[in-house]
Amino acid sequence: MAARNASPTSTSSTLSNITVQTEKQADVRIMSSASPSISTPPTSLDDEYSVLSETAKAETLVDAFEEVHVPPTSTTAPSTPHPTADMPPGEGRRSARSSRKSVTTYNVQILAGTAIHTPTKYLEKHHKNVVHGSLEAIASKEDADRAKKRGLKSKAASADVDDPVQEQLVAEAAQAARRRTSSRVTDLRKEALRNISGVGHAVTTALSEGRVLVQNSLRRTASENILKSTRTKRPHTATEDGDPSETDESRDEKVFLKPKAKVWLRQGLYVGQHRDFDPRLSESQNRAKKRARRLQDAGVLPLPMFAADRMLNEDPHHVFRDFKLPFDTYNPLPRKVKVDGWVKLNKNRFIGDASALWKRDKQDASQCYCDLEDGCGEACHNRIMAYECDDSNCRLGPQHCGNRPFAELKRRAKGNRYNYGVEVLDTADRGYGVRAMRMFEPHQIIVEYAGEIITQSECERRMKQVYKKDKCYYLMSFDNKMIIDATRGTIARFVNHSCEPNCEMIKWTVGGEPRMALFAGPRGIMTGEELTYDYNFDPFSQKNIQQCRCGTESCRGVLGPKPKKPVEDKSIASAIIAGTKRRIHDIVDSVMAKSENNQPSPKKRKMLIGNSATMKARNANFETTAAHERAEREAAEHDRQIASRQTRALKRSTSATTPRRTQSKYLRNRLSSMKSTRITTVSFQRKVPRSGALKSVKQPLRSRSTARRTQSALGGRRPQSQDVPSTPRRSSFGSSTSSEEDSSPNITPASLRSASRRPKGAITPRGDCSGKAINNEVDTEQSRTTRTHARSTLHPQRNAYVAGLEGTLNSSTGSKTSRYPVQNKSRNTSGR
Numbered sequence: 001m002a003a004r005n006a007s008p009t010s011t012s013s014t015l016s017n018i019t020v021q022t023e024k025q026a027d028v029r030i031m032s033s034a035s036p037s038i039s040t041p042p043t044s045l046d047d048e049y050s051v052l053s054e055t056a057k058a059e060t061l062v063d064a065f066e067e068v069h070v071p072p073t074s075t076t077a078p079s080t081p082h083p084t085a086d087m088p089p090g091e092g093r094r095s096a097r098s099s100r101k102s103v104t105t106y107n108v109q110i111l112a113g114t115a116i117h118t119p120t121k122y123l124e125k126h127h128k129n130v131v132h133g134s135l136e137a138i139a140s141k142e143d144a145d146r147a148k149k150r151g152l153k154s155k156a157a158s159a160d161v162d163d164p165v166q167e168q169l170v171a172e173a174a175q176a177a178r179r180r181t182s183s184r185v186t187d188l189r190k191e192a193l194r195n196i197s198g199v200g201h202a203v204t205t206a207l208s209e210g211r212v213l214v215q216n217s218l219r220r221t222a223s224e225n226i227l228k229s230t231r232t233k234r235p236h237t238a239t240e241d242g243d244p245s246e247t248d249e250s251r252d253e254k255v256f257l258k259p260k261a262k263v264w265l266r267q268g269l270y271v272g273q274h275r276d277f278d279p280r281l282s283e284s285q286n287r288a289k290k291r292a293r294r295l296q297d298a299g300v301l302p303l304p305m306f307a308a309d310r311m312l313n314e315d316p317h318h319v320f321r322d323f324k325l326p327f328d329t330y331n332p333l334p335r336k337v338k339v340d341g342w343v344k345l346n347k348n349r350f351i352g353d354a355s356a357l358w359k360r361d362k363q364d365a366s367q368c369y370c371d372l373e374d375g376c377g378e379a380c381h382n383r384i385m386a387y388e389c390d391d392s393n394c395r396l397g398p399q400h401c402g403n404r405p406f407a408e409l410k411r412r413a414k415g416n417r418y419n420y421g422v423e424v425l426d427t428a429d430r431g432y433g434v435r436a437m438r439m440f441e442p443h444q445i446i447v448e449y450a451g452e453i454i455t456q457s458e459c460e461r462r463m464k465q466v467y468k469k470d471k472c473y474y475l476m477s478f479d480n481k482m483i484i485d486a487t488r489g490t491i492a493r494f495v496n497h498s499c500e501p502n503c504e505m506i507k508w509t510v511g512g513e514p515r516m517a518l519f520a521g522p523r524g525i526m527t528g529e530e531l532t533y534d535y536n537f538d539p540f541s542q543k544n545i546q547q548c549r550c551g552t553e554s555c556r557g558v559l560g561p562k563p564k565k566p567v568e569d570k571s572i573a574s575a576i577i578a579g580t581k582r583r584i585h586d587i588v589d590s591v592m593a594k595s596e597n598n599q600p601s602p603k604k605r606k607m608l609i610g611n612s613a614t615m616k617a618r619n620a621n622f623e624t625t626a627a628h629e630r631a632e633r634e635a636a637e638h639d640r641q642i643a644s645r646q647t648r649a650l651k652r653s654t655s656a657t658t659p660r661r662t663q664s665k666y667l668r669n670r671l672s673s674m675k676s677t678r679i680t681t682v683s684f685q686r687k688v689p690r691s692g693a694l695k696s697v698k699q700p701l702r703s704r705s706t707a708r709r710t711q712s713a714l715g716g717r718r719p720q721s722q723d724v725p726s727t728p729r730r731s732s733f734g735s736s737t738s739s740e741e742d743s744s745p746n747i748t749p750a751s752l753r754s755a756s757r758r759p760k761g762a763i764t765p766r767g768d769c770s771g772k773a774i775n776n777e778v779d780t781e782q783s784r785t786t787r788t789h790a791r792s793t794l795h796p797q798r799n800a801y802v803a804g805l806e807g808t809l810n811s812s813t814g815s816k817t818s819r820y821p822v823q824n825k826s827r828n829t830s831g832r
């Protein structure tokens, strides 16, 4: 700006700023006749020209000088282009700015003394481009400066010039040329620099923006822990490297470029939880290494997840042991196994005559005297007697009473599958089974064994006709010499046998009615465990012995009690008879031998022979009869002994397992008056591979005796529809093959009433499918004893087996006391 303001072309300063020549310049001017020397305002054309001319005086001089003299040293300003005639006019001209920079300017007003005030813009500091002082001084000064920079070059150039005037002119010209060049080059350089810096700035901005973006994305993806850990390591990377100019961003960049490495915590909750695996070694080598070190670093207990890993992966000979995950950790998904031919029933249902024949004499009600503190625990009378508490026999409400297992089961059945807690399982070698889907407390009820309650004759009929091709039957002896056929029934029918069972099958009295249910054993049940109970199987014959595949340590090898000695084909009675025959032969032989040894006279001998033969025959006859009688007696005695042994065992177990404090006089009286029978699961194995298939078989008509009995009970009149028990009768069995639940009614009060009206001495059905009794009532004392410990009967033709379960069934002899349940082994063990 200052230069522009000082320009002669400027209207404001045209008159005031006049570029004048120095004396030496005037000389040069004279020589070149370029312009007159003036020290006053211009008065001639030349002066005017010199003032108004765009070309500065010095430049004119330089031009003139260059026209006259060839520049003595081209090295002075070799790079400076000198305007020549060859050059185009535009190029030859210098910009006014350049000229102004090179011309000494005087303020005329100041010189004339008319200047009143000197504006600051004319002060020296504002006139960077205005050269003050003589050209010579300026030139020498600048030359000295440049010489300093250029060194020898400028010195050599100046040394070539001898003439001082010429020297000065040359110096001035060189300086002017240099100034021109330098100013022009400087401009170009500046502009180029400006451009470059602009571009550079843009590039820098873009780069920094990109870098920020990349860093942000990396930060987002990188885990917080890694960032933290790497930052904690920063002192090692940046500050210690001694590069203070390194920014945080660049450090982060470096961090991300590094390969990721797992950082193990050295402090805190998870210390010591790493797997401690050296990837350079094999699994076995790692294990060996760990083994060697185990004793040293046993300081921290591992968390469960790592504990499981250790237990599974470490050397089984050293640390491996079986373990079970808790329920909340291991919760198996339900696996729906579809069972063909299984019709599900949730309640017992009377079939056919069963309802009419069911003895419903009023049972003595059990009463508990528990208080809130007891909560109907182990000492509850009802619990000990296997009676479920309800509002009629327990003072505590359902909230405080702990002896309502069937009510709990009902609640659970309304919940989800896990709440109910059992599912069908397909075992490898035992057909279907049942598995727990939840945990069960010791002695907690699991599932009810319910199905169709049938009479023994009906059972026989079904076995002969309906189930004759089936592999298994799901029959269990129940109360009143009835049988629960769970072919249509609850899932409990699938529970397999085990010699070390985890469950017990126990009969309870619920609301005055007997019900069978599977309870957890004293150990409780873990989720996923297969449920088993001891069938207490009595094969009765070798043919019916079935191999047990329970796989437990104490497995008896067969379903049922282990035979003491190999069971022979012959029955005990036939063995006794055979032995008797042998003895008779021996006797006859010995008699014959004696008579031969005596040797009487031939006549006598004849008589003797005749006598002895008669005697022998008589004796043999006698012996045979006696032997037969003895055999029968022995057989009867044998049976009696077995029966009494079982009775004693039962009583022993009862007295041993019942807590002394709970054996009140009342209980003892009742227990002594009870008679026990055995619950029998009858399951016949056939060659047909899959069990449970039902066939459509018509329900048999009522037997004549039953009809007659009913008629006599009704006073001779024919039974009317209202006299028939309300339990619905089905026209056929197994007609439906669907697995849907049967919703027909259970035992009803009406049916109970009608059954209880049954006359005394009514015929009790006997006989099983093979013509033998299963829990049958017989009239003789001996047979009653035998029945009390009824041995389940086999069905030899069908390769059948009978599972005898020690039960708590009431005796059905008709006496009042006999209706109380007996505490059996299972119940007393369970305490429920």
Ligand SMILES: C[S@@+](CC[C@H](N)C(=O)[O-])C[C@H]1O[C@@H](n2cnc3c(N)ncnc32)[C@H](O)[C@@H]1O
Binding pocket: 429, 430, 431, 432, 433, 471, 472, 473, 474, 493, 494, 495, 496, 497, 498, 547, 548, 549, 550, 683, 684, 685, 691
């Ligand atoms: C009442 S059923 C139990 C359910 C049967 N597994 C099923 O598939 O329907 C009894 C039959 O199961 C089989 N069983 C049960 N427990 C067994 C065991 N421990 N070993 C071998 N077979 C067994 C026998 O074939 C037996 O006849």
